[in-house]
Amino acid sequence: MSSEVFISLIMPFREKLYRFALRLLGNEEDAKDIIQDAFVKVWNNKDKMGELQNLEAWCMRITRNLALDKLKSRKYRVTDDLERAGEVPATHHSPHQSTEKSDLMRRVHGAIHRLPEKYRTILQLRDIDGLSYQEIGEVLEIELSEVKVNLHRARKQVREQLQNLHVYGIQ
Amino acid sequence: MEYNNIRALLEKYWACETTEAEEAELRVFYAAHEEPLPADLQEAAPLFRYFHAEGEGAFEKKEFNMPELFTDRRAPWETAKETKIIRPFWQGWMKYAAVLLAAAGMVYSVNQYQLKLHGQSEETTAFRDTYEDPKLAYEQTQRALQILSRNLNKGKSQMEKLGYFNEAQEIIQGNHN
Numbered sequence: 255m256s257s258e259v260f261i262s263l264i265m266p267f268r269e270k271l272y273r274f275a276l277r278l279l280g281n282e283e284d285a286k287d288i289i290q291d292a293f294v295k296v297w298n299n300k301d302k303m304g305e306l307q308n309l310e311a312w313c314m315r316i317t318r319n320l321a322l323d324k325l326k327s328r329k330y331r332v333t334d335d336l337e338r339a340g341e342v343p344a345t346h347h348s349p350h351q352s353t354e355k356s357d358l359m360r361r362v363h364g365a366i367h368r369l370p371e372k373y374r375t376i377l378q379l380r381d382i383d384g385l386s387y388q389e390i391g392e393v394l395e396i397e398l399s400e401v402k403v404n405l406h407r408a409r410k411q412v413r414e415q416l417q418n419l420h421v422y423g424i425q
Numbered sequence: 426m427e428y429n430n431i432r433a434l435l436e437k438y439w440a441c442e443t444t445e446a447e448e449a450e451l452r453v454f455y456a457a458h459e460e461p462l463p464a465d466l467q468e469a470a471p472l473f474r475y476f477h478a479e480g481e482g483a484f485e486k487k488e489f490n491m492p493e494l495f496t497d498r499r500a501p502w503e504t505a506k507e508t509k510i511i512r513p514f515w516q517g518w519m520k521y522a523a524v525l526l527a528a529a530g531m532v533y534s535v536n537q538y539q540l541k542l543h544g545q546s547e548e549t550t551a552f553r554d555t556y557e558d559p560k561l562a563y564e565q566t567q568r569a570l571q572i573l574s575r576n577l578n579k580g581k582s583q584m585e586k587l588g589y590f591n592e593a594q595e596i597i598q599g600n601h602n
Binding site: 358359361362363366378380381382383384386402405406409410412413416417419 | 440441445452469472476478479480
């Protein structure tokens, strides 16, 4: 496979992969590193690409695995720490963007980031990236039923937090 | 009517029964309706606006800045046309100096070779006759031989002295025996 063919196949996903890595890591530099590593890994496994049914899901899976490895190695699993979760929102936005973003949106962002990593990733893959259940299953290497159950729980938790927000006006 | 449809979709959404298209419809609806909505619809508004802003909205508004590293724009060295850099000739003076040095070396060696050939011819002329007149040549030769003979006789007289020592040595050896 020539580099031009490779680029034409992979480059369309680059933004989605980058955003995915950014959401997982919450840091632009780390996300860039991960995407670079992911592209190298994809290139090294380019012979397998012909056998794959969903190239995008495969790339996302590689990105996710690398991102999770990085999180483990750095020991900053931000999502599991409820106290620190509030600090996470908007880390990848510029101050200007952050100030523009409404307070409500930041609270939603915080609510999603307080979810366990598994739930949060599924919710983001579905509701932000628009992946099908099948694709999410391939990315996360889990069964379709597990995707549905976890997504249901994730939405339920987010809904509860949103309801609290509306009832009490605080979060 | 529209709100009823959205209500139905929301119910399906919370039950995880919506399709991707229906979820996209919800996101677009909330993103497009900034005005106050009925209370029951208001609950999910921030969530879907957030999803829209993070997903399709970021693409539409170009809020999302992709790092330069991952753009498919060609690198400068890939797009650059064949540019020919013209430098003044003196900037490459070393190559000209090298050519001159090589040329000088060749000229010198050819010259040396010719001189050598010429020198050999001069040596051969030493064996040629130097005199046109045979009589003069004879006289000159005779003179040279006379000088040689005279000097030889000088040496011979000295050698005669050596003969005395030789005779004395023989006499001594003879008495000894």
